[in-house]
Amino acid sequence: MGQKMNMPAYADEPIYGWACEALSGGLNLADLEYKLSDNQSPNVLNMWYKNRTLCKRNGQAWYSAALGADVLAAYTKLYKGMFVVHAGTRIFTVSRDGKTITERMNGLTAQGGSFLLFANKLYYRNGAEYVVFDGSTCARVMPTVPNVVINRAPDGSKGDATDPYNLMGAGFSNTFNGDGTTTVYQLTDTGLDAATVTATVGTAHYTEGDGNFSVDRAAGKVTFSTAPGAGQNNVCITAYKTAQDEINSILHCRYAATYGGQNNSRIVIGGNGTSTFFISEPLDPAYFPANNDFTVANNSGDIYGFGEQYDILCVFLERSIYGLSYEFAESKGMFSTVCINPNVGCDMPGSIQLVENRLVWCNSYAGVHTLVSTQIENERNVQPISRNINGNVARPGLLQEQGLVTAISCDFDGRYWLCVGGYAYVWDYGVSPYSYSGDTDADALRLSWWRFDNIVGRALCEDDGTLYIWRQNRMVRFQNDFEDFGGAIHGIYQMPLRNFGQNDYLKTVIECWITVRADTASRIRLKYITENDPNGEYDTEDIIVPSKMWKGFLWNAFQWTVINFAKSFRRKPNKKKVFLFGILLENNEESRDLSISAITMTWRSAKKIKS
Structure with a gap:
């Protein structure tokens, strides 16, 4: 975090220092630039905080051939060694290495749906069809005859x-x-x-x-x-x-979850245009009994998805959340519903994830939220967590993106990804886990959100620590390099404008030091920004770090490892009599990182501001 410290004096004028050595605060579009915390940024793109260093996000590379139609939905995990996807009117599987594409079924309606794993079979519903895939055969589910x-x-x-x-x-x-x-x-x-x-x-x-x-x-x-x-x-x-009306009430449901009993032995479905959801018989996803339906919210609105938190299955409507609970009594299972929150819901079904045992989701009217408690007695059980990235007309962010209701998401490697409009908004909860203190704004303010561009996706999936995204009709793999499809990733990081704790003095910025990692190739352009020059002025000399990979053998571990060195580069901004000062660092070259470990600078008071 930033700090103010005394430095050696020159010519009887004290020199002060400012430093930020943990650039982990992420993007903040909500507050004025000079009000941001030292570790936050008013403008950061394609960067994240990884291994205690700010660096470019992972690059993207094509992984599979084209499917012949745009992807509408995909299973989020590997199923029996294959990726399973609905594209156009067909269901395909893609081999784990991305090289073999096999058509499994044709004749589906070309609208997206959701996959669900149940009893070792993969079920898919898209609001028109209900099919099952067992790893070799894909067919419509045949209804049980009671x-x-x-x-x-x-x-x-x-x-x-x-x-x-x-x-x-x-x-x-x-x-x-x-x-x-x-x-x-x-x-x-x-x-x-x-x-x-x-x-x-x-x-x-x-x-x-x-x-x-x-x-x-x-x-x-x-x-x-x-x-x-x-x-x-x-x-x-x-x-x-x-x-037919009853059959349609089941077939038109787009979302499903497993719930009930000790082992989630039932399937719960909803999203047919009403606020009614249906529960299957135990261990029988082809049987939805006529007496196993529940209507919430006085039959107003639609269901947009489900999410289980502890022993409660949350049912999301656009402006409310209901909870389904289960208990076994008198030799039979009993279900009941209760309203968890009557004011906040979810109209972005692809945004629902369970993050560190708390449900996280987004809606198009207020942004990302988390469920603090499933108890209705807690009137503040739903808390907003995206205030830093929601944006506004002057500084567009998440809520200004087009097509919010089609957003997709995943929980991967300690980060919550929300992809929409060609951007990914990523909450690094490994760096900044959510903790409820009762101060809604402060709890959300300290969360680290990052924004990536060129993330165009229809569905996300993962396998063995690797994240994939379906981009129109092809599969893309995220990998540890600094290129998107062989081209550059534009990395930007701007430190917040600082007045260095003096509101009544103009300052002269003397020197700054940019500390970078020395084991990745980097070229960093520096732009100095002041209140007099908000567009900034580039330094005449870029920071250049050649690619040097130092390796040493660890005899006790019998493996090679990379030893990461840091190096500081000094620059002289020569900005005199300024009230606010900041630095923007950027790189837009393929195969080059934008590595920033710390920013340090010295300054002295220049002139007291007269009222």
Whole structure:
């Protein structure tokens, strides 16, 4: 952090020093430049704080061939050694090395959705289709056919209700007690579909059209050519009746999560244009019972996603958050819902991540938030954390980006990435973890946010410590170099304008020292900025660091390692009688870093400001 310290005097005029040796504060667009902390920046691009040094972000390189259509969604992890992606109307897999692309399914609607791993299979829903991939075969999910009644009399006069109807399918079964004389069996439903009816009598299996029975679809009756024998639950008839509105309520859901029980044994889905969500049967993602639906917020608004924090599944609406809880009592699972926050929600479904056991998400009207507590009693359980980067008309930032609702995100290597509009806004929570103190602004102020450009993506995924992004129809890998696709990464870092703690004096800046790493090739241009020259003036001499990789063998570890050296470069800004002073450092050359470990300078008072 910055500090003010006495320096040796020259000609009876005291010389003071200013230094910042941890440039970790990140971007701050919210506050006036001269009000920023010493380690923050009003203008930083494509830089992050890594290994206690400010340096350029990782570069990008093409990793796979083109898919032939733009990517709409991708699974965030490697699945059975493959990347899985929805592009156009097809689902593809891409081999781990990026070289082999295999089409797995065609005929999907070209709209994005979400993948979910459940019971070692990968499920995908996009608001129109619901498919499953097991590593070799990709197909539409076939709805489970529930047995809705047992012990039913042939005439339908009695029976015991069992399983609810399946909202996602038309099929249902009735199980009867045969009496040995009756040939006509009355089903629970009339107006049946044209789908083939089947029956099992004892151990014999019959299919409509084989001469063993006929069907009166309008009346919902099945007439056997020979009366089934007497027995308990020895006659089972399966028929179909489509309730398209109910089926659509399931198929149109775009978001899913696992929840319930000790091992998250159910799938919860939502996002069909209403505030109703649905819960599957345990361990059966093809069965959404008719009595397992919950409506929140008086059926107003839509659901934009789910996120689990501790034992609560949060349901995100645009302007509110509800919590789903589960408990097992009296030999059955019980679900209940409660409003967690009635004012703040999420309309950016791709932004939801679990970061250090706290949910983090973004909305288009107030920025990034975190969930401090799932207890409704805590009225401040949702806290904003992006005040530094939200931006405004004068200094555009996150909330001025186009297409916010299509943002994508990930939690990778101690950083929360939020990508939108060709930029990535990255919170380094490894450097600045969130801690709730009750002071909302102060808690958000100290978080380190960074902004990268040229980050164009449809989906993010990771594998074994490497981050990938799908850029239109090709996969891109982030790698430890200083190039984007063979070109330069434009790195910028501007220290905040400083008055050096003296509000009543003009100053003369004498010297400055820029400390850089000596093990990466760098060329740094320096621009001096004052209140009289806000556009700045370049120094005539750049800082140049040739590429030198020093290696030494560690006998006790039996591995090679890089020993990182630092080197300071002195410059003389020669800025006299200025009130505010700052330095902008930049580099826009391929294969060159912008490495800054510390900034130090000396100055003396020049003239007292008269009112």
